[in-house]
Amino acid sequence: MSSPHWSAPVAHAPVDAAVPLPGSKSMTNRALVLAALGTAPGRIVRPLRSRDTDLMAAALRSLGVGVDEDGADWRVLPGELRGPARVDTGLAGTVMRFLPPVAALAAGEVSVDGDPRARERPMGPIITALRTLGAAIDDGGRGALPFTVRGTGSVSGGEVVIDASGSSQLVSGLLLAAPRFEKGVEVRHEGPPVPSGAHLAMTVAMLREAGAAVETDENAWRVVPGPLHRETWAIEPDLSNAAQFLGAALVAGGRVTVPGWPAETTQPGDALRGLLAAMGAEVSRGPDGLTVRGTGRFAGLDADLHEVGELTPVLAAVCALADSPSRLTGIAHLRGHETDRLAALAAEINALGGDAAELPDGLEIRPRPLRGGVFHTYDDHRMVMAAAVLGLAVPGIEVENPGTVGKTLPNFTRQWASMLAPA
Ligand SMILES: O=C(O)C1=C[C@@H](OP(=O)(O)O)[C@@H](O)[C@H](O)C1
Numbered sequence: 001m002s003s004p005h006w007s008a009p010v011a012h013a014p015v016d017a018a019v020p021l022p023g024s025k026s027m028t029n030r031a032l033v034l035a036a037l038g039t040a041p042g043r044i045v046r047p048l049r050s051r052d053t054d055l056m057a058a059a060l061r062s063l064g065v066g067v068d069e070d071g072a073d074w075r076v077l078p079g080e081l082r083g084p085a086r087v088d089t090g091l092a093g094t095v096m097r098f099l100p101p102v103a104a105l106a107a108g109e110v111s112v113d114g115d116p117r118a119r120e121r122p123m124g125p126i127i128t129a130l131r132t133l134g135a136a137i138d139d140g141g142r143g144a145l146p147f148t149v150r151g152t153g154s155v156s157g158g159e160v161v162i163d164a165s166g167s168s169q170l171v172s173g174l175l176l177a178a179p180r181f182e183k184g185v186e187v188r189h190e191g192p193p194v195p196s197g198a199h200l201a202m203t204v205a206m207l208r209e210a211g212a213a214v215e216t217d218e219n220a221w222r223v224v225p226g227p228l229h230r231e232t233w234a235i236e237p238d239l240s241n242a243a244q245f246l247g248a249a250l251v252a253g254g255r256v257t258v259p260g261w262p263a264e265t266t267q268p269g270d271a272l273r274g275l276l277a278a279m280g281a282e283v284s285r286g287p288d289g290l291t292v293r294g295t296g297r298f299a300g301l302d303a304d305l306h307e308v309g310e311l312t313p314v315l316a317a318v319c320a321l322a323d324s325p326s327r328l329t330g331i332a333h334l335r336g337h338e339t340d341r342l343a344a345l346a347a348e349i350n351a352l353g354g355d356a357a358e359l360p361d362g363l364e365i366r367p368r369p370l371r372g373g374v375f376h377t378y379d380d381h382r383m384v385m386a387a388a389v390l391g392l393a394v395p396g397i398e399v400e401n402p403g404t405v406g407k408t409l410p411n412f413t414r415q416w417a418s419m420l421a422p423a
């Protein structure tokens with residue numbers, strides 16, 4: 001998927017815009033799985049439509065689930081899960097980790113593969129865990145994609161120990177399908193800390209909203225077998241995708257409002273309120289949504305982003321333009337994301353004349369005057385977003401393969417342009 005370079009626009013004046021955001025990727029793909037495993041049809045209201053969510057819908061359809069468009073909504077009609085089927089995960093972590101446990105419940109063979117980089121992302125622990133829980137998976141001993149799930153129509157479930165330090169999705173995937181396992185599941189994590197606590201909280205909250213009984217303890221989760229059903233899933237705006245727009249208010253000065261910011265949420269993007277305030281933004285909430293105001297001058301950030309790692313690429317770009325150095329830590333697992341994000345961010349910031357150093361578990365960024373040049377994006381949607389933030393202040397940034405942003409935000413470049421020149 002490549003497209004011509006995109007010239008990231010410079011902000012010639014302070015921004016003053018409201019930016020409505022499409023739905024959360026993480027919530028949409030959880031709602032799809034939970035609705036597919038339900039006892040009756042369900043509706044997903046304002047789902048995100050993007051590569052990652054369309055891939056999840058296609059995967060479920062291939063297993064016999066109806067996912068029908070109804071205006072801007074999706075109607076999900078659970079069906080008897082069956083193979084044979086071929087599932088394309090693309091580069092979606094949520095599809096590669098959430099779908100195989102569902103495939104294990106199908107009767108028949110389900111082959112699962114994705115983009116070349118998907119074959120390098122951590123999968124071994126969930127393959128092993130699924131085998132412990134009674135599923136048959138043929139992965140040729142690779143512990144990675146591609147593999148074939150040889151489903152029998154049921155999974156026994158039970159107790160399993162997993163090292164999920166590489167990705168919280170390894171746990172979320174097991175939990176989301178577990179109400180349909182005969183014995184449910186008791187998952188215990190052993191190893192370095194699991195990242196992305198917010199996403200695990202989202203998994204537990206949405207399971208409960210679908211009627212599942214879930215107990216949690218530190219590093220342990222128990223899901224009781226039982227029916228799942230929720231008539232309507234209302235998807236919140238994707239707060240992680242708010243990062244670049246709110247960050248623009250700091251970089252360019254001015255203000256950006258994201259309408260519909262939830263009063264309470266399990267989304268990690270909610271942490272942007274505190275993180276941007278720590279850099280000097282004025283953050284306020286009102287009937288119009290969440291507003292961030294900035295002056296164009298702001299401090300660097302010293303933060304452990306372990307719980308909210310997916311915010312890193314955009315925050316790193318903001319940090320590269322700050323008045324003081326930044327240190328972002330707790331994010332070693334980002335080396336297993338769409339690309340090795342620590343290496344990619346350091347390489348691209350430095351190629352523009354910046355000073356970013358990789359730490360084993362993070363980045364140190366010392367502000368330096370930057371110059372234009374080609375910004376490589378490594379098939380990573382958030383690298384496109386990071387480049388756009390840099391481009392606000394640095395003329396001549398040419399973003400390679402901007403279409404890759406369609407993983408979660410297909411309209412990004414248009415929204416970016418209208419934020420800079422509101423009608
Ligand atoms: O469960 C989810 O929806 C996600 C969990 C996180 O994964 P990791 O724990 O692998 O970082 C996050 O980075 C990803 O974008 C979405």
Ligand SMILES: C=C(OP(=O)(O)O)C(=O)O
Pocket residue numbers: 091092093094310337338382408
């Ligand atoms: C890490 C991310 O995605 P994925 O769901 O593919 O893991 C992300 O969106 O930043």
